[in-house]
Amino acid sequence: MRSSTMRCFTIFTLLLLLSQGHAASHKLLSSPFSTALETLQKQLGYTFKSIDLLRRAMTHASFSEENNKAFAILGAAVIETSVSFHLLSKDVDISPKELNRRLSQVSSVDSSCAVDGTRLGLQKIVRVSPKTNSSTPAVVCGAFRAIFAAISIDTGKSDDAGNVFWNLHGGDLGSAVAL
Amino acid sequence: MRSSTMRCFTIFTLLLLLSQGHAASHKLLSSPFSTALETLQKQLGYTFKSIDLLRRAMTHASFSEENNKAFAILGAAVIETSVSFHLLSKDVDISPKELNRRLSQVSSVDSSCAVDGTRLGLQKIVRVSPKTNSSTPAVVCGAFRAIFAAISIDTGKSDDAGNVFWNLHGGDLGSAVAL
Numbered sequence: 110m111r112s113s114t115m116r117c118f119t120i121f122t123l124l125l126l127l128s129q130g131h132a133a134s135h136k137l138l139s140s141p142f143s144t145a146l147e148t149l150q151k152q153l154g155y156t157f158k159s160i161d162l163l164r165r166a167m168t169h170a171s172f173s174e175e176n177n178k179a180f181a182i183l184g185a186a187v188i189e190t191s192v193s194f195h196l197l198s199k200d201v202d203i204s205p206k207e208l209n210r211r212l213s214q215v216s217s218v219d220s221s222c223a224v225d226g227t228r229l230g231l232q233k234i235v236r237v238s239p240k241t242n243s244s245t246p247a248v249v250c251g252a253f254r255a256i257f258a259a260i261s262i263d264t265g266k267s268d269d270a271g272n273v274f275w276n277l278h279g280g281d282l283g284s285a286v287a288l
Numbered sequence: 289m290r291s292s293t294m295r296c297f298t299i300f301t302l303l304l305l306l307s308q309g310h311a312a313s314h315k316l317l318s319s320p321f322s323t324a325l326e327t328l329q330k331q332l333g334y335t336f337k338s339i340d341l342l343r344r345a346m347t348h349a350s351f352s353e354e355n356n357k358a359f360a361i362l363g364a365a366v367i368e369t370s371v372s373f374h375l376l377s378k379d380v381d382i383s384p385k386e387l388n389r390r391l392s393q394v395s396s397v398d399s400s401c402a403v404d405g406t407r408l409g410l411q412k413i414v415r416v417s418p419k420t421n422s423s424t425p426a427v428v429c430g431a432f433r434a435i436f437a438a439i440s441i442d443t444g445k446s447d448d449a450g451n452v453f454w455n456l457h458g459g460d461l462g463s464a465v466a467l
Contacts (some may be wrong), residue, residue: 159378165380178384182391189365190446197362198441202344205357212361262377267369268447 120254145234148248151187152229153272155260162263167231169248171238177255184254188215188222191271215278218250220279224251225278321346324413331408334439334452341442345434346410348427350417356434363433364401366440367394367401370450394457397429404457405432 147164150156157163170176192215196203215221223246226232232244235252242248260270325342329335336342349355371394375382394400402425405411411423414431421427439449 162380175381179376179382179387182384182387183369183376186365186372190362190369193362193365193437194440194446197358197437198444201341201441202354203358205361208358208361237424258372258376261373262380265377267373267450268445268448271446 137192140236141286142236149229149231149234153256153260153273154276155269157259160262162259163256166259167235167252169235169237169243169251171241171243172236177251177258180255180258181251182254183258183261183267184256185216187257187270188254188274190267191274194271196277218246222246222250222253226250229253229277321413321415328408328410328413332435332439332452333455334448336438336442338442341438342435345438346414346431348414348416348430349418350420351415356430356437359434359437360430361433362437362440362446363435364395366436366446366449367433367453369446370453373450374454397425401425401429401432406430408432408456443447 142155142164146160146167149163149167165175166177166180168176170178191211192212195210195213226249227244231249231252235243235248237248239241257267257270257274260273261267264270317397321343328342328346332450344354345356345359347355360462368391371391372387375387375390405428406423410428410431414422414427416422416427436446436449436453439452440446441450
């Protein structure tokens, strides 16, 4: 009888712990930041295997030592590769001058990168310190670029990230930049 | 009898034309430039579907209007993407400072790009005008970078080109740069 009571108590305790764990993970999933990441994935048309990569991409250096600064460097390279690859694939005879002009447009923080990022609403998602304004072009741009590093690492292929960028940017670079 | 002679003459003429065509294509295949492209493909560990892309990558602006200048722009982006992708995949916590340091190393015309290109013997392959010295770092580097644009366009995937670069560069970036 005593052993049976003990067993019952153990099972009850385990169930209680499990339910608390479930509640905790549920709480984590339903935080405003996590909900925003879910929505962002839908906008990107890409679902992460490791959501932590997107979480880091949406974290500014003012918020944490674990931030998106190195990601933004890879992301910028992915964007440059994607743009020049698409333009050269479309016209193998494109002049270096024209190619550089398009690359400058797309790499410009103010005219392209921050525009794309703001359109995705990144200024409302990216985590910054209380003293930092998340709407500045540099913050939005860093977060936008970091997304493509996160996708590259998640899939193991930078081309996948480049394709997501190309789709977001509208395919037709000229018109997207003019937005 | 006359018709038979005519037929015989026609067949002879056709055979002559065919053999000349064969000789011409054979001559093209066995030119020193074409032989060098064959050897280069073996060194790269990559065989082109469209050899014209490698042909263009090995053509300096001083030699022809159809040259490698725009290819070199895409190639430089492919290299930057490949290096930062590999470094971040190996260590997701790499500092932006360290990542930028490695990228500067690999993008430097004198210390890395021209070293890799010269090791491949590109200074002996790249076509330049008689007045141009094909051994200068800028010429070798442009040709080296252009290779990765040519592979990207040939396969439709810049990751394939990035992997060829990574293999050529030795995998361990630190030691390759020190060569």
